[in-house]
Amino acid sequence: MMLRTCQVLCSQAGPSTGAWQALSFDGGAFHLKGTGELMRALLVLRLCAWPPLVTHGLALQAWSQRLLGSRLSGALLRASIYGQFVAGETSEEVRGCVQQLQTLGLRPLLAVPTEEEPDSAVKTGEAWYEGNLNAMLRCVDLSRGLPENPGPTGNILMQLKVTALTSTRLCKELTSWIRRPGASLELCSERLAEAMDSGRDLHVSCLSTEQNQHLQASLSRLHRVVQHARAQRVRLLVDAEYTSLNPALSLLVAALAMRCNSPREGGPWVWNTYQAYLKDTYERLRRDAEAADKAGLAFGVKLVRGAYLDKERKVAQLQGTEDPTQPDYEATSRSYSRCLELMLTHVSQRGPMCHLMVASHNEESVYQATKRMWELGIPPDGPVCFGQLLGMSDHVSLALGQAGYAVYKSIPYGTLEEVIPYLIRRAQENRSVLQGARRERELLSQELRRRLLGWGRRVPH
Numbered sequence: 001m002m003l004r005t006c007q008v009l010c011s012q013a014g015p016s017t018g019a020w021q022a023l024s025f026d027g028g029a030f031h032l033k034g035t036g037e038l039m040r041a042l043l044v045l046r047l048c049a050w051p052p053l054v055t056h057g058l059a060l061q062a063w064s065q066r067l068l069g070s071r072l073s074g075a076l077l078r079a080s081i082y083g084q085f086v087a088g089e090t091s092e093e094v095r096g097c098v099q100q101l102q103t104l105g106l107r108p109l110l111a112v113p114t115e116e117e118p119d120s121a122v123k124t125g126e127a128w129y130e131g132n133l134n135a136m137l138r139c140v141d142l143s144r145g146l147p148e149n150p151g152p153t154g155n156i157l158m159q160l161k162v163t164a165l166t167s168t169r170l171c172k173e174l175t176s177w178i179r180r181p182g183a184s185l186e187l188c189s190e191r192l193a194e195a196m197d198s199g200r201d202l203h204v205s206c207l208s209t210e211q212n213q214h215l216q217a218s219l220s221r222l223h224r225v226v227q228h229a230r231a232q233r234v235r236l237l238v239d240a241e242y243t244s245l246n247p248a249l250s251l252l253v254a255a256l257a258m259r260c261n262s263p264r265e266g267g268p269w270v271w272n273t274y275q276a277y278l279k280d281t282y283e284r285l286r287r288d289a290e291a292a293d294k295a296g297l298a299f300g301v302k303l304v305r306g307a308y309l310d311k312e313r314k315v316a317q318l319q320g321t322e323d324p325t326q327p328d329y330e331a332t333s334r335s336y337s338r339c340l341e342l343m344l345t346h347v348s349q350r351g352p353m354c355h356l357m358v359a360s361h362n363e364e365s366v367y368q369a370t371k372r373m374w375e376l377g378i379p380p381d382g383p384v385c386f387g388q389l390l391g392m393s394d395h396v397s398l399a400l401g402q403a404g405y406a407v408y409k410s411i412p413y414g415t416l417e418e419v420i421p422y423l424i425r426r427a428q429e430n431r432s433v434l435q436g437a438r439r440e441r442e443l444l445s446q447e448l449r450r451r452l453l454g455w456g457r458r459v460p461h
């Protein structure tokens with residue numbers, strides 16, 4: 001019934017309701033921001049485009065602490081990189097940041113910054129994962145307690161990194177098992193879902209006793225986060241990571257989706273992330289969308305280009321295996337565009353049973369999404385939303401928000417010590433994006449010149 005209502009709404013909102021109006025990403029929306037904020041953004045984006053800063057970020061931070069002392073070096077970071085990309089340390093600071101975003105028409109997508117060192121003993125014990133579980137539960141509460149967004153209810157979203165709750169070693173083990181030809185039904189989503197529900201021990205023959213215990217503890221942590229998020233009406237967007245882990249992550253998501261994404265629950269509560277830079281993503285996305293359809297489950301997708309390009313290629317080269325990534329940037333963009341088209345068509349057919357986040361800073365992808373939404377009659381503030389990182393591509397986010405689209409900024413928060421290693425890792429992964437933020441820097445310079453020197457006209461918006 002709900003599905004039919006939305007399909008009717010979607011078809012009524014079709015292209016006939018006025019001419020298509022392209023969004024303009026010309027920085028006009030910067031008028032919403034203070035001069036201090038624009039200056040900081042320009043400074044930080046210029047610094048981040050300087051490769052040595054990104055490559056040696058952690059060493060530089062340690063060096064500045066020794067030279068300037070932790071107070072002064074901390075103050076410098078707060079006024080620059082931390083201030084630009086992080087919401088703050090305390091709940092109050094996060095709330096303040098979110099309120100400011102909301103006045104600009106933007107919404108929060110909180111992310112707990114966790115960094116697992118693959119082989120670090122400190123960060124692989126159960127206690128570390130239990131600590132992360134508590135941080136996730138607090139993040140659910142914080143997301144729930146933030147001022148409500150206008151628009152349809154049920155639009156509180158939060159990012160979930162599964163490897164904060166289970167070890168990468170276990171995920172790798174499960175992945176290689178899943179990939180084996182004729183892998184047994186021992187590792188199917190139904191069995192994992194049952195083990196989560198019952199809390200009874202699950203024994204998987206490919207795992208050692210210790211790994212089986214860790215699997216059980218991980219399933220219990222995942223179950224607790226998801227149950228809590230669902231009770232608080234917070235939707236969880238599971239991050240995609242490396243290809244050596246993703247099949248295991250997808251299996252866990254499938255198990256969670258069986259319990260949380262049934263139609264009577266009101267849309268998908270657990271979403272998966274699809275990385276267009278992988279050669280097999282389009283097919284996987286098509287198969288998963290069809291499977292959800294067949295099983296009568298809601299389907300939630302965060303569509304990204306992918307953040308781990310260099311490492312994926314390095315690993316393939318080292319192992320002498322086929323590179324799983326697209327051969328060049330253009331191929332990734334074509335793949336993104338095809339996946340986007342597939343999902344938008346799916347949304348237009350399935351209505352609120354299918355949700356999509358277009359997680360990209362790319363102007364062409366955002367343009368394609370908004371245009372196709374209009375052509376397919378998908379309302380701007382419906383099951384399709386947009387996602388960008390806090391402090392990045394504000395000219396795109398603000399233009400979308402001002403036009404009435406649902407736009408989320410991915411927001412890390414936490415102390416300097418917790419967040420800086422996370423930020424540096426993300427900056428290394430998104431090196432090409434930071435270096436490619438040239439247009440954003442130009443638009444910022446243009447607006448600042450206009451304000452400070454009275455040069456140039458105000459950009460129409």
Ligand SMILES: Cc1cc2nc3c(=O)[nH]c(=O)nc-3n(C[C@H](O)[C@H](O)[C@H](O)COP(=O)(O)OP(=O)(O)OC[C@H]3O[C@@H](n4cnc5c(N)ncnc54)[C@H](O)[C@@H]3O)c2cc1C
Pocket residue numbers: 238239240241273275277304305306307308309325326327328329330332359360361362365387388389410429430432433436
């Ligand atoms: C809200 C949000 C959530 C995210 N969640 C995840 C996540 O869960 N998992 C994840 O992996 N990433 C995630 N990302 C990061 C994302 O995958 C991209 O790295 C980032 O957004 C840059 O892509 P773009 O479309 O914004 O920008 P663009 O500048 O248009 O694209 C840059 C991207 O193109 C691809 N690319 C660049 N050069 C080449 C090349 N030579 N060959 C092939 N491909 C190339 C890479 O994927 C690169 O990141 C997320 C991003 C956002 C905004």
